[in-house]
Each structure stands twice: as C-alpha cells, then as structure tokens.
Amino acid sequence: MADTTDADTTATTETGAAAVTEPKDAPRATANRSTTPGSDAFKTYISQGWAERPSRGGVARPQAALAAERRAALSALFPDARLVIPAGPAKQRSNDTDYPYRAHSAFAHLTGWGSDTVPGSVLVMTPSAAGGHDAVLFFREAAGRDSDEFYANPEIGEFWTGARPSAEEVAADLAIATRGLAELDAALDAAGEAETVLVREADPALTARIDAQRLSVVTPEDTGSPAGAAVDTSRDDLLARDASELRLVKDAWELEQMRLAVEATAQGFDDVVADLAAIVEHPRGERLVEGTFNRRARAEGNTVGYDTIAASGPHACILHWTRNDGPVLPGDLILIDAGVELESYYTADITRTLPVSGTFTEVQRRVYEAVREAADAAFAIVRPGIRFREIHAAAMEVIAARTAEWGLLPVSAEESLKPEAGYHRRYMVHGTSHHLGLDVHDCAQARRDLYIDGVLEEGMVFTIEPGLYFQPDDLTVPEEYRGIGVRIEDDIVVTAEGAENLSAGIPRTADEVEAWIARGRG
Numbered sequence: 001m002a003d004t005t006d007a008d009t010t011a012t013t014e015t016g017a018a019a020v021t022e023p024k025d026a027p028r029a030t031a032n033r034s035t036t037p038g039s040d041a042f043k044t045y046i047s048q049g050w051a052e053r054p055s056r057g058g059v060a061r062p063q064a065a066l067a068a069e070r071r072a073a074l075s076a077l078f079p080d081a082r083l084v085i086p087a088g089p090a091k092q093r094s095n096d097t098d099y100p101y102r103a104h105s106a107f108a109h110l111t112g113w114g115s116d117t118v119p120g121s122v123l124v125m126t127p128s129a130a131g132g133h134d135a136v137l138f139f140r141e142a143a144g145r146d147s148d149e150f151y152a153n154p155e156i157g158e159f160w161t162g163a164r165p166s167a168e169e170v171a172a173d174l175a176i177a178t179r180g181l182a183e184l185d186a187a188l189d190a191a192g193e194a195e196t197v198l199v200r201e202a203d204p205a206l207t208a209r210i211d212a213q214r215l216s217v218v219t220p221e222d223t224g225s226p227a228g229a230a231v232d233t234s235r236d237d238l239l240a241r242d243a244s245e246l247r248l249v250k251d252a253w254e255l256e257q258m259r260l261a262v263e264a265t266a267q268g269f270d271d272v273v274a275d276l277a278a279i280v281e282h283p284r285g286e287r288l289v290e291g292t293f294n295r296r297a298r299a300e301g302n303t304v305g306y307d308t309i310a311a312s313g314p315h316a317c318i319l320h321w322t323r324n325d326g327p328v329l330p331g332d333l334i335l336i337d338a339g340v341e342l343e344s345y346y347t348a349d350i351t352r353t354l355p356v357s358g359t360f361t362e363v364q365r366r367v368y369e370a371v372r373e374a375a376d377a378a379f380a381i382v383r384p385g386i387r388f389r390e391i392h393a394a395a396m397e398v399i400a401a402r403t404a405e406w407g408l409l410p411v412s413a414e415e416s417l418k419p420e421a422g423y424h425r426r427y428m429v430h431g432t433s434h435h436l437g438l439d440v441h442d443c444a445q446a447r448r449d450l451y452i453d454g455v456l457e458e459g460m461v462f463t464i465e466p467g468l469y470f471q472p473d474d475l476t477v478p479e480e481y482r483g484i485g486v487r488i489e490d491d492i493v494v495t496a497e498g499a500e501n502l503s504a505g506i507p508r509t510a511d512e513v514e515a516w517i518a519r520g521r522g
Contacts, residue, residue: 030096030154036151036152043146043148046145046150046151047144047145047146047150050145053142053163053166055168055169056165056169056173058172059172060172060173060174060175061112061173061174062253063112063253063344064112064173064174064175064176065175066112066251066253066254067109067110067111067112067174067176068135068175068176070109070110070246071110071125071133071135072132073246074110074125074239074242074243074246075125075132075133076132077242078197078235078238078239078242079127079132080127080194080195081127081194081195081196081197081235082124082125082126082127082194082195082196082197083123083124083125083133083197083198083239084122084123084124084125084188084196084197084198084199084206084210085104085106085107085110085122085123085124085125085198085199085202085239085243086104086107086120086121086122086123086198086199086202086203086206087103087104087107087108087113087117087118087119087120087121087122087123087202087203088103088104088107088119088120088202088203089119089120089203089205090119090120090155096154098155100303101117101119102115102345103117103119103121103345104199104201104202104203105247105345105438105439105442106199106202106240106243106244107121107123107199107202108344108345108438109243109246109247109438110123110243111123111137111174111176112174113174114302114342114343114344114345115302115343115344115345116343118139118140118141118164118165118170119140119156120139120140120181120203121137121138121139121140121181122137122138122139122181122184122203122206123135123136123137123138124136124137124138124184124187124188126194127194134177135176135177136176136177136178136179136187137170137171137174137176137177137178137179138178138179138180138181138183138184138187139167139170139178139180139181140156140164140180140181141164141165141166141167141170141178141180141181142158142163142164142165142166143156143157143158143164145158167179167180185209188209188210188213189213195235196210196213196214197235197236197238197239198210198236198239199236199239199240199243200233200236200240201240211231214231214232215231240445241445241446241447243445244443244444244445244446245443245445245446245447245450247435247437247438247442247443248435248443248446248450248451248454248457248460249457249458249459249460250437250459250460250461250493251459254346254437254461255459255461255493257342257344257346258346258348258436258437258461258491258493258502259502260342260346261301261305261339261340261341261342261346261347261348262348262350262491262502262503264296264297264300264301264340264342264348265338265339265340265348265350265503265506266350266503266505266506267296267300268292268293268296268297268300268338268340269293269336269338269350269352269506270520271292271293271295271296272289272292272293272336273354273516273517273519273520274520275288275289275292276328276354276356276517276520276521277521279292279328280327280328280329280330280356282327282328283327284324284325284326284327285312285326285327285328285329286310286311286312286315286324286325286326286327286328286334287310287324287325288328289308289310289312289324289328289334289336290308290310290324293308293310293336293338294308296340297338297340297341300340301340301341301342301343302341302342302343302345303341304338304339304340304341304347305339305340305341305347305348305349305440306339306347306349306440307322308322308324308336308337308338309321309322309324309335309336309337309338309351310324310328310334310335310336310338311324311334311335311336311337311485312326312327312328312329312332312333312334312335312356313326313327313329313332313333313334313483314471314472314483314485315335315485316333316334316335316353316469316484316485316486316487317469317470317471317472317483317484317485318485319429319430319469328356329356330356330357331356331357331361332355332356333353333354333355333356333360333364333368333484333485333486334353334354334356335351335352335353335485335486335487336351336352336353336354337349337350337351337487337489338350338351339440345438346437346438347436347437347438347439347440348436348491348502348503349436349440349463349489349491350489350490350491350503350506351465351467351487351488351489352488352489352506352507352508352513353368353371353485353486353487353488353513354513354516354517355513355514355517358514358517358518358521359514360510360513360514363480363481363484364484364486365510366406367468367470367481367484367486368486368488368510368513369509369510370398370399370402370468371466371467371468371486371487371488372488372508372509372510373398373402374394374395374396374398374399374402374432374466375395375464375465375466375488375490375508377394377395377397377398378391378392378394378395378432378433378464378466379464379490379492379499379501380394381394382456382464382492382494382498382499383456383494383497383498383499384455384456384457384458384494384496385455385456386455386456387453387454387455387456388433388451388452388453388454388455388456388462389452389453391432391433391462391464392431392432392433395432395464395466396417396424396425396428396432397413397417398466399424399427399428399466399468400413400416400417400424401413402468403416403424403427403468404416404424406481408427408476408477408481409423409424410423411423426474426476427468427469427470427477428466428467428468428469430465430467432464432465432466433462433463433464433465433492434462434463435451435460435461435462436461436462436463436491437461442461456494457494458494458495458496459493459494460493460494461491461492461493461494461502462491462492463489463490463491463492464489464490464492465487465488465489465490466487466488467485467486467487467488468484468485468486469484469485469486469487470482470483470484470485471483488508490502490503490504490508491503
C-alpha cells in the first residue's frame with residue numbers, strides 16, 4: 001500500500017531541512033513521515049502536460065428515471081420541507097485507512113447512484129413554487145490538475161483514489177441538477193421558510209451542522225430559555241421511515257437487479273462446492289469458503305452484501321458466525337449464508353447447508369428435510385393479500401410438529417405453538433423472513449404495521465429462511481442431534497398470482513445437494 005504521506009506538503013529549505021505545511025483539512029497523522037514535494041517548481045511542473053479528460057457523459061443510466069419517480073413520491077409526503085439525504089462520508093478503519101466506501105441506501109435509492117457514488121455527496125430537495133421539489137445533487141467534482149488536492153490529498157486526490165466525474169457528467173448520468181459540494185453550506189443557509197428535514201444517520205458531521213442551524217433559530221419562548229433548547233428530530237424520524245417504506249415494493253428494474261444478484265450468488269456457491277476438497281485440507285477451511293465466495297462477489301458484483309457466514313460443524317449453531325476461523329471436517333455439515341451485492345447495491349441473501357463428506361447421515365438428513373419442509377410450507381402460502389407474519393407462522397407449524405415428533409418438546413406441538421408457550425423456538429430463535437433489496441435487511445425503518453403486520457403486495461422481495469439449531473451443550477436433545485445446525489434460505493418475490501423463488505435453481509433437497517457435491521468433485 002502506498003504511503004499516504006501526502007496529506008501534508010513539504011518544501012526544502014536552503015539547509016536541506018524539510019519545511020512542512022499542513023493543509024487545513026488534514027486530520028490524519030501523516031506529518032511525521034511526509035515527503036510530498038511542495039516547491040513552486042514542482043507544483044508548476046505537475047500541473048502541466050496532461051491530456052484532455054475524455055467525457056464520460058451522454059445517456060442517463062436506466063434507473064435515473066425511476067429515481068426521479070421515487071423522489072416525487074417522497075416529495076408528496078413532505079410538501080413544505082427541504083429534504084437532505086446524504087450519501088455519507090468514508091468511514092475510517094484506522095488512522096489513514098478507510099473501509100471500502102458504501103453510500104447510504106436511501107441516497108442510492110433516490111439518486112440511482114451505486115458503487116460509483118462520490119463519497120460525501122448530498123441530495124437536497126427544496127420545495128418549488130410550482131409544486132413538488134427541485135432536486136440538486138451536491139458532490140465533490142474533479143479537481144483541477146493545478147490544485148494541491150490533485151496529487152497531495154490521499155483521501156480525495158485523483159492520484160490516490162482515481163478520477164472523479166465532472167458536474168456535467170453526473171448531471172447527464174443521473175438526470176439531475178448538480179452543484180459543487182463547496183456550495184452546500186450556502187444552499188443550506190438559504191433556508192427561506194422551508195423546514196430542513198434530513199436522514200440523520202447518514203452523515204454525522206452534516207447532521208451536527210444542521211442541528212446547530214436549527215438551534216440558532218430557536219427562541220427563548222420555544223424552550224423557556226436558550227440553554228433549554230433542544231433539537232426536534234421527529235420529522236427526521238418520519239423521513240427515515242418514509243424513505244424506508246418506499247422500498248417495500250420493488251419496480252421491474254429492481255427485480256431484475258435482484259435476479260442478477262441471485263445468479264451471481266449461485267455461481268459463488270458453485271465455486272465453494274468445486275473447492276471443497278481444498279477447503280477440507282486447510283486448518284481454517286471456513287476462511288477458504290469465505291474467500292472463494294467473496295472472490296466471485298468481487299468478480300461479478302461490487303462486493304458481498306454482508307459478511308459471509310461459513311459455519312462448519314457446531315459453528316452452524318451460531319446464527320451470525322462470521323469469524324470463520326474453524327476447520328471444515330468430513331462428517332460435519334457446513335452452513336453457508338452469503339450474498340453478492342451488485343454495483344447498484346442490490347444484494348442477494350441465500351443459505352445452503354452442505355454435508356462436507358458429500359452424504360448426509362441419517363440424523364443430518366432428518367433435520368435437513370424438516371427445515372426444507374418448513375421452508376416449503378411457508379413458500380406455499382405466499383400471495384398478495386396475506387400478512388407477512390403468516391409466513392413465519394406457517395414455518396413454525398412444521399418446526400413445532402417435527403421437534404415434537406422427535407420427542408424434544410415437553411408438550412405437544414399444538415401446545416407449544418400457543419403464544420404463552422413457544423418451546424420449539426428454543427431450536428429456532430430467529431424469524432423466518434425479512435425484506436431484501438438495497439440492504440440485506442431492507443426497509444428497516446418501516447412501520448411494524450407495514451412490515452411484520454403488513455399485507456403482501458406484488459413486487460415485494462423477502463427471504464424465507466427457517467432453521468434448526470441444536471447447540472453442542474444442549475441437554476434437552478439426544479446426543480446425536482447436538483452440534484447440528486441447518487438453515488435453508490431463499491429469496492422470494494411476490495407475483496400477481498403467488499410467488500417466485502428466485503433462488504430455486506440452487507439445489508435445495510437433500511438428494512439435490514448430494515448430487516451437487518458429487519458433480520463438484522468431478
């Protein structure tokens with residue numbers, strides 16, 4: 001990795017000592033090792049002799065028109081407010097290294113920008129006298145090659161992070177008005193009569209700046225005294241909620257993105273199956289599973305939609321096992337929960353549980369097929385008009401019936417299914433379904449009565465993922481069950497007549513899984 005000592009500029013004195021000049025916005029510790037040239041001669045030389053930048057603009061991307069429709073829907077909910085939806089800044093990992101950048105999902109949904117989003121961008125929607133809102137996208141456009149930023153700023157400089165598009169290119173690409181990020185403060189100060197409402201979590205620094213602006217206009221009569229002033233965030237909460245609820249039903253373009261994400265994820269699972277022999281040989285085989293899948297995610301998409309779960313043996317009983325540092329041993333099951341995120345940020349979320357040796361034992365098959373039966377029962381009832389919670393209830397009927405049949409419950413399945421009981425939930429404490437899209441747990445701020453208590457509509461996308469997990473130290477189950485964890489997860493879209501399993505092509509039955517592994521071995 002290149003040494004990021006360019007956050008400072010250095011010039012050489014007559015004695016040969018380095019004279020360091022720190023730029024105003026250099027917050028990271030690099031001054032103690034900077035060697036970046038700072039002489040006038042260097043600055044003049046590096047600013048010259050460059051070819052013209054080729055234009056990358058022209059035709060708007062397909063989702064640009066859809067993003068405009070989403071903005072119009074949000075505009076109708078806040079006719080009197082100026083809406084601020086930030087992409088968010090890069091998130092610091094340690095000192096002068098950042099995590100891979102990802103824009104806030106509300107921003108991506110309302111602009112159509114995905115993995116190519118310029119960090120720190122902000123969408124501002126201002127009420128228009130003609131009705132609706134005027135949308136402007138503020139972003140840090142390409143710096144001139146005669147600027148220090150061009151070569152001496154490792155966070156945003158073109159030498160370090162690559163070329164950024166021009167305002168004209170982004171305007172054409174996203175079919176939206178654009179302005180430089182340096183103009184944002186003036187735009188926010190020109191509030192007029194409109195109240196500012198923002199997505200608070202996306203950009204903490206911008207949130208603090210807008211909160212300070214709000215407090216500056218609070219009068220003593222509002223709070224009793226200036227010291228008692230408090231920011232009213234209630235409409236911010238409504239904006240987060242409504243922006244989330246806009247994503248409950250996917251349009252045709254989004255559904256195509258989901259299909260592509262599932263297809264790429266299926267390839268990732270095939271890669272893992274093909275690599276099983278090498279995976280078993282490595283003392284940290286779970287890491288190889290993760291690496292094999294993640295390689296496919298980077299090849300076919302942007303990255304993984306969430307940390308890959310590669311849980312072998314008793315690790316499969318840990319619902320979100322992402323340490324992935326254990327062996328993958330013959331005779332065990334390995335639970336793989338993974339999804340590819342596309343450049344558009346839409347992600348799949350699929351789980352398969354495989355017998356490492358290629359063949360399920362009798363008890364492993366019994367548990368596996370019970371989970372599949374629960375998944376199939378849940379899928380069978382999906383159609384427009386039912387409530388989201390009914391999917392979970394259908395799966396739980398099977399889970400309760402099978403665990404009772406195996407003698408694991410202290411009561412009958414019927415008794416266990418009563419709200420005051422729930423004994424079968426010891427072996428499956430999580431829910432059966434969650435919405436899926438730009439986030440792996442999409443629509444997270446939606447109201448409960450539109451989510452778990454909501455009515456299914458055509459175009460909704462969610463998972464069905466029942467499981468059974470018998471912890472290795474669980475004395476309520478016979479020893480033959482202990483350490484077995486199984487989950488089967490598919491991505492489902494509600495259709496006009498029922499539902500489609502987008503991931504049905506990835507082997508699901510025990511027989512199909514065994515044949516899949518045999519094919520992978522060649």
